[in-house]
Amino acid sequence: MPYFENAIRKMLPTKYRRKHVAHDMYVAVVHFQSLVPMMGRHVYNDGTTKNLMSLTGTIPVLFEDETYNIPVCLWIEASYPQTAPICYVTPTSDMMVLSGKYISSNGEVMLPYLEDWKKGECDLVSLLQVMVVTFADSPPVCMQPHPEPEEAPCWLQFHRQAEVLPKTDGSLYMNLAGEDGLPFQQENETNC
Template identity: 75%
Template sequence: MPHFEDVIKKMLPKTYHRKHVAHEIYVALHHFKSLVPMMDKYVYNDGTTKNLMSLTGTIPVMFADQTYNIPVCLWFEESYPQTAPICYVRPTREMMFLSGKYISSNGEVTLPYLEEWKNSECDLMTLLRVMVVMFGEIPPVCMQSHPETEEAPCWLQFHRQPEVLSKADGSLYLHLAREDDLPFQQENETNC
């Protein structure tokens, strides 16, 4: 049976520093058991895509004497370990971002450790440990109280499924019911 580190190494394209990357991921998975390695498409800000190695899952973070599992995704470019991983917090539907000091509005992690990455001094395990400590001080996500009504955007709050109905003459029309049974507003009026 092949060693798990060898399995990771085989997942990586030859353009990666396969032995080094596989070893770092293997060590990280030993300590952070809910992370999963996979090759997947990463979409850059300019819209280009590339198949990159990623680690996806949760990291346990202590906040206010409770352990929370923070969902993250770390992407490794072929230049890793010369360049830092691209890291994101990936909230579930029940969560929302708390963008701020270390999290951008799209969930990208912007820790000083990543910004000051040095190949010979920085590694994946230390990065994950820094994330655990920093997220314990400043949580990147929180639970939404009522995600469908309070936090949902206006268009989503008032979205209703139309019904296709037929008239006596056989023609079809769409009927959109309101929850409050009030008549719809006139043209060019809105609730949003």
């Protein structure tokens, strides 16, 4: 058994089918090297939580001739491989979920492959390959739209940096620079 596969096996709680799960996770990580096996706290839709093993990271998806790294998390329950993993796209803070036919608004992946999961016929690598193909046709995330820079308020667009300067007689005058940075002069200037 490869060292990394053995390390995964040691991470798994005894309630898992450790040998089988460790092997499937190892094969998945060999094919999708950005994924990392880890234990974590999964929160179910009803609010209950459970410590589960997961594969977390990114999968490369080709969309319009560009490769994008789509962040995912596959939660693997102790009943695996009898039951399918619970899969999510996990957008970063500058991304947002694009809900649709195969993605819920909270990022849960709902593929026919998961719904029709059969022990002995389905595995993590095949699931990830199905996700790659599906996400290439229908991306599950996109970048958050950045708001357009706001136009400066009208009064600020014409605001010039003014300097208040002392005159030799002790009074003050205001020097207003024009767009060219030179003092603004008009024919009928007055001293106040």
